[in-house]
Amino acid sequence: MKNTDLNLIPIFVAIYEERNLSKSAERLGITQPAVSKALKRLRDIYNDSLFLRDSSAMLPTPRAMDIYPAMSAALSNYTSTINVNGGFDPATAERVYSFAVISGLGHTFLPFVFSHLRTLAPNIHFEIHPKFSKDTELDLRLQRYDFVIDAEHFSPSFINTHHLFDEEIVAIMNKDHPRINDEMTLAQFLAEEHTVVSGWQVRSSMMSSAHISELNSRKVAYRSSAITECLPIVEQTDLLALCSKAIVEKYLPIYDVKYFPLPLAKKHLSINLYWHPSRDNDPGHAWLKELLIQQGVLFKNSK
Known part of the structure; x- marks a missing residue:
């Protein structure tokens, strides 16, 4: 050559x-x-x-x-x-970053990150979109989003990813559930009807058998677009739902619900950061990526 x-x-x-x-x-x-x-x-x-x-x-x-x-x-x-020196000063930079995020993190991780960001980069703004599409690679390649934060799933090798933290998942139900009292077995869990969070373009659950194999056996009676929409349904019916423990504890004073550990071998969801390798040469993108990774460690340790 x-x-x-x-x-x-x-x-x-x-x-x-x-x-x-x-x-x-x-x-x-x-x-x-x-x-x-x-x-x-x-x-x-x-x-x-x-x-x-x-x-x-x-x-x-x-x-x-x-x-x-x-x-x-x-x-x-x-x-x-x-780009050894980066050429990016977060204290003076003015920029909007776009995210596609799995339902629930807008109540926990992202406010944690953004509150810290305000002191470092007061003119950097976030746009948060629901994670509806299944094609993470296409969303990032077409630069629809700067970052995707989602539960771990298969992605092509040329999409960059970093594990942020594990989210503990619990089963929630009406506080006066007629059939589940002080404990819950796997048989009880699968016998009940469920409400789930589904994507916009597909009817599959965002938290599905791809993450926890036993979930394939659930009987789904109600689908919603956000995890917080499951809480009032659970409160007013005998449906069960899966939810981040951090979110449930935040909303316990508001909704008359209770929760139990999952009667499954896997009780945690791996939350990953995804970005396209073409953005690695962007100093501003690289700076925020490192901040998100650092905040993921701090968030994990704060729980």
Whole structure:
């Protein structure tokens, strides 16, 4: 490979991450014909199509998937030598960060983070959106959000992730539940009808058998869009619900409910931070990512 071909590395990475030639050109500040010409040169070098066009995106071939990690690492290593000082001052920065967040964290973790952020970066603002879509990779690749905070689930290897903390999950029910008194067995748990938090685009529960296998056997009678909507339903019916212990204890003075530990082997939900690797070269994004990770440790220790 000639030395001048090193210019193809950021173009390959951009196409791989954007899945679109025009978006890649916009990201790199060059013309789309220049991106197309570079892609032709890449195809000649690797003797492979690298990307195949379908109705909505440029899809990577297995060869492109193989070389992406090395290409991305090379670009990140080079860029890090340029942005050593970051060029981001949180005390004066004015910026809005967008999040897609699993239901419930807007009552616990995010207020914890934002209250700390106000002293460090008073002009940085948050936009919090419900985590409705199942396609975390697409949401981040299209930059619909800067970060996704969600329960641990399978994601492609090129989506970056960091474990923030574990959330203890409990079963809640009416304080005067007619069949469950001082304890709850697995048989009782599965015999009752449940209310669950569901996604907007799908009818599956946000806390499902993908996280805790026994939940596949629940009888779902009521679906809502937020965990706090489950609390009044539980209070006024004999339905059961799953909820973060931290949220339940916050709302016990308001709702006439009680809770029990889950009668399951797994009683915790792993909460992860997700972001797209293309954002690692953004000093402001990198700064907030590190802050979120640090706050995750503090939040875990405060519980």
